[in-house]
Amino acid sequence: MTGGGIRGPAGMRIVSLFIAALLLAAGSLGLGAVSAQTGQRATALDARLAGDANRTRIVIDLNRKIEVRSYTIANPNRVVIELPEVSFDLPVGAGKQARGLVSAFRYGQFAQGKGRIVIDLREPARIDKTFVLAAIDDQPARLVIDLVRTDAASFLKGALVPEPAKTAALRPQVKPQGSDTRPLIVIDPGHGGPDSGAQAKTGDEEKEVVLDVGKRLRDQLLKTNRYRVVMTRDDDYYVPLDERVAIARTNNAALFISIHADSLSKGAGEASGATIYTLSERASDSDAQKLADKENDSDKFAGYLARQPDDIANILFDLAQRNTKNHSALFARTLVGSIKGAARLHKSPLRSAGFVVLKSPDVPSVLLELGYLSSPDDLKQMTSETWREKVSATVVVAIEKFFADRAPAIAGR
Numbered sequence: 001m002t003g004g005g006i007r008g009p010a011g012m013r014i015v016s017l018f019i020a021a022l023l024l025a026a027g028s029l030g031l032g033a034v035s036a037q038t039g040q041r042a043t044a045l046d047a048r049l050a051g052d053a054n055r056t057r058i059v060i061d062l063n064r065k066i067e068v069r070s071y072t073i074a075n076p077n078r079v080v081i082e083l084p085e086v087s088f089d090l091p092v093g094a095g096k097q098a099r100g101l102v103s104a105f106r107y108g109q110f111a112q113g114k115g116r117i118v119i120d121l122r123e124p125a126r127i128d129k130t131f132v133l134a135a136i137d138d139q140p141a142r143l144v145i146d147l148v149r150t151d152a153a154s155f156l157k158g159a160l161v162p163e164p165a166k167t168a169a170l171r172p173q174v175k176p177q178g179s180d181t182r183p184l185i186v187i188d189p190g191h192g193g194p195d196s197g198a199q200a201k202t203g204d205e206e207k208e209v210v211l212d213v214g215k216r217l218r219d220q221l222l223k224t225n226r227y228r229v230v231m232t233r234d235d236d237y238y239v240p241l242d243e244r245v246a247i248a249r250t251n252n253a254a255l256f257i258s259i260h261a262d263s264l265s266k267g268a269g270e271a272s273g274a275t276i277y278t279l280s281e282r283a284s285d286s287d288a289q290k291l292a293d294k295e296n297d298s299d300k301f302a303g304y305l306a307r308q309p310d311d312i313a314n315i316l317f318d319l320a321q322r323n324t325k326n327h328s329a330l331f332a333r334t335l336v337g338s339i340k341g342a343a344r345l346h347k348s349p350l351r352s353a354g355f356v357v358l359k360s361p362d363v364p365s366v367l368l369e370l371g372y373l374s375s376p377d378d379l380k381q382m383t384s385e386t387w388r389e390k391v392s393a394t395v396v397v398a399i400e401k402f403f404a405d406r407a408p409a410i411a412g413r
C-alpha cells in the first residue's frame with residue numbers, strides 16, 4: 001500500500017476549523033470574504049506590488065473570481081491569504097522582490113483543496129482591504145490586498161497568535177494491517193505548498209526535488225514487498241512539522257526518513273554532496289545548526305500557526321530516548337555507506353542538530369539532504385531522473401541492511 005491520502009485532510013481540516021474559530025473570535029481583523037464562483041479551476045496568472053512603506057498594494061491577476069480570507073500572524077509578522085484550490089501560474093521570481101511594506105511573498109497549495117499566499121512584512125502592517133474584482137473588458141479578475149503601516153502594538157493586537165498544538169487526537173493513522181508485521185517506513189518529503197524550501201538559480205525548487213525522490217523511494221520500497229510505506233505528503237501541499245512527527249509515531253513507524261536539499265546563500269562558501277543528519281541537542285557544527293534553524297522555520301514559511309519555537313526546544317530533548325538515538329545513528333551510518341559510490345557525499349556526511357522533524361522519541365529518524373541546490377554539480381544530479389532513481393536505490397539498500405541487522409529487535413514494531 002502507499003501513503004496516498006493517509007495523511008488525509010482530516011487533520012488539516014480541523015486545524016482550519018480551529019483557525020476559523022479564532023477568526024470568528026477576532027472580529028476586528030478586517031477579514032475579507034468574497035463571494036465564490038464555481039466552475040473552471042481558478043488560476044493565478046500574474047502578480048505585482050505597488051506603493052511605498054506607508055501603503056502597499058498587492059495585486060494578483062486571476063482567470064476568475066474566487067473567495068478569499070485574509071488575516072495577520074505575528075512573530076514573524078505575516079499576512080496570510082486563504083484561497084480555494086488555485087493553480088499558481090505566476091512568472092518565475094514572482095514574490096521575491098521587496099517593495100514597501102512587503103519583503104517577499106510565497107504561494108502554493110496549503111492542504112488539499114486549499115491555496116494560500118503568505119506575505120512577509122518588513123514593517124508591521126494592517127490589512128486595510130482585501131477584495132476580488134471581476135474581469136472587466138480586457139482586465140482579468142484581480143485579487144487586491146491593501147496594506148497600511150501600523151505600529152508594533154496595534155499589529156500584535158490584531159494578529160493571530162500561535163497556540164499550543166492540539167492535534168493529539170487528530171493524527172492520521174494507518175488501519176492496522178491485521179497480521180502484516182512488515183516494518184512501516186515513513187518517507188517525509190520536506191516543505192510543500194507555499195513553503196518551497198531551498199531554490200536553485202535555475203528556479204528548481206527543493207519541494208519538487210524531494211517529493212519526486214520520495215515517491216521513487218516509496219515505489220522501490222514497495223517493490224521489495226518487505227515494507228509498508230506511508231508518505232507524509234505525496235503531492236505539492238504543506239504538512240506542519242509536528243504533524244509529520246505525529247504521522248510517524250501514530251503509525252508505529254520503524255523508520256522515519258525526511259528528505260531535503262540544501263542551498264547555501266551567496267558568500268556562504270561552497271558545499272556539495274549528500275549529508276545525513278540525526279537529532280542532537282548540540283549541533284555538530286555551526287552549519288548544521290543554521291540548517292536546522294532554516295528547516296525548523298518551515299511552518300512559518302508556510303504561514304502555519306506554529307507552536308512557539310521555545311516550546312518545541314523544551315520538549316525536544318526530554319523526549320528523545322537513547323535507544324532510538326542509537327538506532328537513528330546506526331541507520332545514518334548505514335546510509336552513508338550505501339550512498340558512497342553511487343552518489344557524492346559531503347566532506348563530513350554525518351552530522352547532527354536539533355531538527356524538529358527528528359524528535360520522535362520512539363521512531364529512529366534521519367534527515368537526508370540530497371545535496372546543495374547552490375552547487376551546479378549537485379543541481380545537475382538532482383534534476384536528473386537517472387540520479388534520482390539511483391539515489392533512491394541506495395536508500396533502499398541501506399534500509400534492507402538496517403532491518404537485516406536489526407530484524408529480531410525492530411521488525412514487527
Ligand SMILES: [Zn+2]
Pocket residue numbers: 190191197198206259260261262295
Ligand atoms: Zn529543506
